[in-house]
Amino acid sequence: MQTDVDPRSLIGRKAFDSKGNKLGTVDEVYLDDATGAPEWAAIRTGLFSRDAFVPLEPSELVDGTLRVPFERSLIKDAPDFGVGRHLSPEQELQLYHHYGIDIAAPTDAPPPDRDFGRIAGRDYPDDAP
Template sequence: MQTDIDPRQLIGLKAFDRDGQKIGTVDEVYLDDATGIPEWAAVRTGFFGRDAFVPLEPSEVVDGVLRVPFERSRVKGAPDFGVGRHLSPEQELQLYRHYGLDVPVAGAPASDDGMTFGRIAGSPEG
Protein backbone atom coordinates (compact mmCIF):
# COMPACT_ATOMS: atom_id res chain seq x y z
CA MET A 1 0.00 0.00 0.00
CA GLN A 2 1.08 3.58 -0.47
CA THR A 3 3.13 4.51 2.59
CA ASP A 4 2.79 8.24 2.00
CA ILE A 5 -0.99 8.33 2.47
CA ASP A 6 -2.43 9.81 5.65
CA PRO A 7 -4.32 6.95 7.34
CA ARG A 8 -7.11 9.37 8.27
CA GLN A 9 -7.79 9.74 4.54
CA LEU A 10 -8.77 6.07 4.44
CA ILE A 11 -11.68 6.60 6.86
CA GLY A 12 -14.94 6.62 4.94
CA LEU A 13 -13.52 5.12 1.74
CA LYS A 14 -15.56 2.39 0.09
CA ALA A 15 -13.78 -0.97 -0.04
CA PHE A 16 -14.08 -3.38 -2.97
CA ASP A 17 -12.88 -6.95 -3.34
CA ARG A 18 -10.67 -8.32 -6.11
CA ASP A 19 -13.70 -8.90 -8.34
CA GLY A 20 -15.02 -5.35 -7.93
CA GLN A 21 -17.79 -6.27 -5.46
CA LYS A 22 -18.40 -3.76 -2.69
CA ILE A 23 -17.33 -5.02 0.73
CA GLY A 24 -18.22 -1.97 2.80
CA THR A 25 -16.80 1.27 4.20
CA VAL A 26 -13.57 1.82 6.13
CA ASP A 27 -14.47 2.68 9.75
CA GLU A 28 -11.06 2.59 11.42
CA VAL A 29 -7.39 2.23 10.56
CA TYR A 30 -4.99 0.34 12.81
CA LEU A 31 -1.34 1.39 13.00
CA ASP A 32 1.64 -0.68 14.05
CA ASP A 33 2.61 0.77 17.44
CA ALA A 34 6.32 0.31 16.76
CA THR A 35 6.46 1.87 13.29
CA GLY A 36 3.29 3.98 13.01
CA ILE A 37 2.62 2.39 9.61
CA PRO A 38 -1.02 1.65 8.77
CA GLU A 39 -1.43 -2.15 8.81
CA TRP A 40 -5.15 -2.98 9.02
CA ALA A 41 -8.46 -1.36 8.15
CA ALA A 42 -11.75 -2.20 9.84
CA VAL A 43 -14.37 -2.29 7.08
CA ARG A 44 -18.07 -2.07 8.00
CA THR A 45 -19.77 -4.80 5.98
CA GLY A 46 -23.37 -3.84 5.37
CA PHE A 47 -25.74 -1.46 7.12
CA PHE A 48 -26.16 -3.70 10.17
CA GLY A 49 -22.98 -5.64 9.49
CA ARG A 50 -19.86 -6.03 11.54
CA ASP A 51 -16.39 -4.66 11.00
CA ALA A 52 -14.02 -7.02 9.23
CA PHE A 53 -10.28 -6.43 9.35
CA VAL A 54 -8.51 -6.25 6.00
CA PRO A 55 -4.75 -5.99 5.47
CA LEU A 56 -3.62 -2.70 4.00
CA GLU A 57 -0.68 -4.47 2.38
CA PRO A 58 -1.26 -5.66 -0.39
CA SER A 59 -4.43 -3.53 -0.69
CA GLU A 60 -4.25 -0.21 -2.50
CA VAL A 61 -6.17 3.02 -2.94
CA VAL A 62 -7.23 3.45 -6.57
CA ASP A 63 -9.56 6.17 -7.83
CA GLY A 64 -10.71 7.04 -4.31
CA VAL A 65 -11.58 3.51 -3.17
CA LEU A 66 -9.75 0.81 -1.25
CA ARG A 67 -9.09 -2.21 -3.49
CA VAL A 68 -8.62 -5.38 -1.43
CA PRO A 69 -7.07 -8.30 -3.36
CA PHE A 70 -9.25 -10.95 -1.72
CA GLU A 71 -12.72 -12.29 -2.36
CA ARG A 72 -15.58 -10.64 -0.50
CA SER A 73 -16.42 -13.96 1.20
CA ARG A 74 -12.90 -14.23 2.62
CA VAL A 75 -13.12 -10.71 4.06
CA LYS A 76 -16.54 -11.37 5.56
CA GLY A 77 -15.21 -14.62 7.03
CA ALA A 78 -12.28 -12.93 8.80
CA PRO A 79 -12.01 -13.46 12.57
CA ASP A 80 -14.23 -11.02 14.47
CA PHE A 81 -12.27 -9.20 17.16
CA GLY A 82 -14.53 -6.18 17.46
CA VAL A 83 -13.15 -2.71 17.02
CA GLY A 84 -12.11 0.12 19.28
CA ARG A 85 -9.12 -1.50 20.97
CA HIS A 86 -5.65 -2.78 20.16
CA LEU A 87 -5.14 -5.96 18.23
CA SER A 88 -3.11 -8.44 20.25
CA PRO A 89 -0.17 -10.28 18.68
CA GLU A 90 -2.28 -13.45 18.66
CA GLN A 91 -5.13 -11.70 16.85
CA GLU A 92 -2.71 -10.27 14.32
CA LEU A 93 -1.33 -13.74 13.61
CA GLN A 94 -4.85 -15.11 13.15
CA LEU A 95 -5.58 -12.39 10.60
CA TYR A 96 -2.36 -13.01 8.67
CA ARG A 97 -3.14 -16.74 8.59
CA HIS A 98 -6.74 -16.12 7.52
CA TYR A 99 -5.56 -14.10 4.53
CA GLY A 100 -2.69 -16.48 3.76
CA LEU A 101 -0.10 -13.73 4.20
CA ASP A 102 3.42 -13.96 5.54
CA VAL A 103 3.94 -12.23 8.87
CA PRO A 104 6.15 -9.19 8.20
CA VAL A 105 9.46 -9.05 10.00
CA ALA A 106 10.15 -5.36 9.40
CA GLY A 107 9.17 -3.38 12.47
CA ALA A 108 8.81 -6.54 14.51
CA PRO A 109 9.24 -5.90 18.21
CA ALA A 110 12.36 -6.95 20.04
CA SER A 111 10.41 -8.05 23.13
CA ASP A 112 8.15 -11.04 23.70
CA ASP A 113 5.16 -8.73 23.82
CA GLY A 114 4.59 -9.00 20.09
CA MET A 115 3.23 -6.33 17.80
CA THR A 116 0.26 -4.34 18.95
CA PHE A 117 -1.85 -2.06 16.88
CA GLY A 118 -3.32 1.28 17.83
CA ARG A 119 -6.22 2.67 15.90
CA ILE A 120 -7.38 5.82 14.23
CA ALA A 121 -11.10 5.95 14.81
CA GLY A 122 -13.55 7.07 12.19
CA SER A 123 -15.43 10.31 12.36
CA PRO A 124 -18.34 10.62 14.83
CA GLU A 125 -20.76 10.82 11.91
CA GLY A 126 -19.79 7.24 11.15
Protein backbone atom coordinates in the same frame (compact mmCIF):
# COMPACT_ATOMS: atom_id res chain seq x y z
CA MET B 1 -0.10 0.21 0.13
CA GLN B 2 1.29 3.68 -0.38
CA THR B 3 3.31 4.76 2.64
CA ASP B 4 2.65 8.47 2.16
CA VAL B 5 -1.12 8.14 2.71
CA ASP B 6 -2.51 9.69 5.89
CA PRO B 7 -4.32 6.78 7.56
CA ARG B 8 -7.10 9.08 8.74
CA SER B 9 -7.86 9.90 5.11
CA LEU B 10 -8.83 6.26 4.55
CA ILE B 11 -11.70 6.44 7.02
CA GLY B 12 -15.02 6.75 5.22
CA ARG B 13 -13.69 5.53 1.86
CA LYS B 14 -15.56 2.81 0.00
CA ALA B 15 -13.84 -0.57 -0.16
CA PHE B 16 -14.08 -3.18 -2.91
CA ASP B 17 -12.92 -6.79 -3.15
CA SER B 18 -10.72 -8.43 -5.79
CA LYS B 19 -13.69 -8.86 -8.14
CA GLY B 20 -14.92 -5.29 -7.80
CA ASN B 21 -17.76 -6.11 -5.39
CA LYS B 22 -18.50 -3.41 -2.85
CA LEU B 23 -17.49 -4.50 0.65
CA GLY B 24 -18.52 -1.44 2.61
CA THR B 25 -16.81 1.58 4.14
CA VAL B 26 -13.52 1.89 6.01
CA ASP B 27 -14.53 2.39 9.63
CA GLU B 28 -11.12 2.46 11.36
CA VAL B 29 -7.45 2.13 10.48
CA TYR B 30 -5.03 0.33 12.77
CA LEU B 31 -1.38 1.36 12.92
CA ASP B 32 1.71 -0.66 13.74
CA ASP B 33 2.98 0.65 17.08
CA ALA B 34 6.63 0.22 16.13
CA THR B 35 6.52 1.97 12.75
CA GLY B 36 3.29 3.99 12.81
CA ALA B 37 2.47 2.58 9.37
CA PRO B 38 -1.15 1.71 8.55
CA GLU B 39 -1.48 -2.05 8.91
CA TRP B 40 -5.18 -3.01 9.09
CA ALA B 41 -8.48 -1.49 8.04
CA ALA B 42 -11.78 -2.34 9.69
CA ILE B 43 -14.45 -2.28 6.99
CA ARG B 44 -18.10 -1.84 7.98
CA THR B 45 -19.73 -4.48 5.79
CA GLY B 46 -23.31 -3.28 6.19
CA LEU B 47 -25.76 -1.47 8.43
CA PHE B 48 -26.35 -4.45 10.74
CA SER B 49 -23.11 -6.24 10.00
CA ARG B 50 -19.84 -6.24 11.82
CA ASP B 51 -16.53 -4.73 10.84
CA ALA B 52 -14.15 -7.04 9.01
CA PHE B 53 -10.40 -6.57 9.30
CA VAL B 54 -8.38 -6.49 6.08
CA PRO B 55 -4.61 -6.11 5.71
CA LEU B 56 -3.56 -2.85 4.11
CA GLU B 57 -0.19 -4.03 2.78
CA PRO B 58 -1.49 -5.84 -0.30
CA SER B 59 -4.38 -3.37 -0.70
CA GLU B 60 -4.21 -0.20 -2.76
CA LEU B 61 -5.98 3.08 -3.33
CA VAL B 62 -7.57 3.30 -6.76
CA ASP B 63 -9.62 6.33 -7.78
CA GLY B 64 -10.27 7.25 -4.15
CA THR B 65 -11.42 3.77 -3.11
CA LEU B 66 -9.68 0.98 -1.22
CA ARG B 67 -9.14 -2.10 -3.39
CA VAL B 68 -8.59 -5.22 -1.31
CA PRO B 69 -7.06 -8.19 -3.20
CA PHE B 70 -9.27 -10.81 -1.54
CA GLU B 71 -12.77 -12.08 -2.28
CA ARG B 72 -15.74 -10.85 -0.26
CA SER B 73 -16.44 -14.31 1.21
CA LEU B 74 -12.91 -14.56 2.67
CA ILE B 75 -13.16 -11.05 4.11
CA LYS B 76 -16.56 -11.67 5.70
CA ASP B 77 -15.23 -14.89 7.26
CA ALA B 78 -12.26 -13.13 8.87
CA PRO B 79 -11.91 -13.51 12.66
CA ASP B 80 -14.07 -10.98 14.50
CA PHE B 81 -12.19 -9.20 17.29
CA GLY B 82 -14.47 -6.18 17.58
CA VAL B 83 -13.29 -2.68 16.82
CA GLY B 84 -12.13 0.21 18.92
CA ARG B 85 -9.48 -1.81 20.76
CA HIS B 86 -5.90 -2.76 20.11
CA LEU B 87 -5.21 -5.93 18.20
CA SER B 88 -2.98 -8.26 20.18
CA PRO B 89 -0.02 -9.91 18.43
CA GLU B 90 -1.95 -13.20 18.57
CA GLN B 91 -5.00 -11.63 16.92
CA GLU B 92 -2.84 -10.12 14.19
CA LEU B 93 -1.24 -13.49 13.58
CA GLN B 94 -4.69 -15.10 13.27
CA LEU B 95 -5.68 -12.47 10.72
CA TYR B 96 -2.48 -12.92 8.69
CA HIS B 97 -3.03 -16.69 8.65
CA HIS B 98 -6.67 -16.23 7.63
CA TYR B 99 -5.58 -14.21 4.59
CA GLY B 100 -2.75 -16.64 3.78
CA ILE B 101 -0.08 -14.04 4.39
CA ASP B 102 3.14 -15.45 5.77
CA ILE B 103 4.90 -13.20 8.20
CA ALA B 104 8.20 -13.87 9.86
CA ALA B 105 8.02 -14.36 13.60
CA PRO B 106 9.77 -11.49 15.35
CA THR B 107 13.21 -12.43 16.60
CA ASP B 108 12.98 -10.09 19.56
CA ALA B 109 9.43 -10.56 20.79
CA PRO B 110 7.86 -7.56 22.55
CA PRO B 111 7.05 -7.75 26.22
CA PRO B 112 3.71 -9.51 26.83
CA ASP B 113 2.03 -6.31 28.02
CA ARG B 114 2.81 -4.37 24.83
CA ASP B 115 -0.16 -3.68 22.58
CA PHE B 116 -0.20 -3.42 18.80
CA GLY B 117 -2.64 -1.92 16.37
CA ARG B 118 -3.26 1.59 17.60
CA ILE B 119 -6.18 3.22 15.86
CA ALA B 120 -5.43 6.19 13.63
CA GLY B 121 -6.68 9.51 14.93
CA ARG B 122 -7.10 8.41 18.54
CA ASP B 123 -5.09 9.74 21.45
CA TYR B 124 -3.73 7.31 24.00
CA PRO B 125 -2.17 8.21 27.35
CA ASP B 126 1.51 7.29 27.62
CA ASP B 127 0.74 4.83 30.39
CA ALA B 128 -2.01 2.99 28.45
CA PRO B 129 -1.77 -0.78 28.76
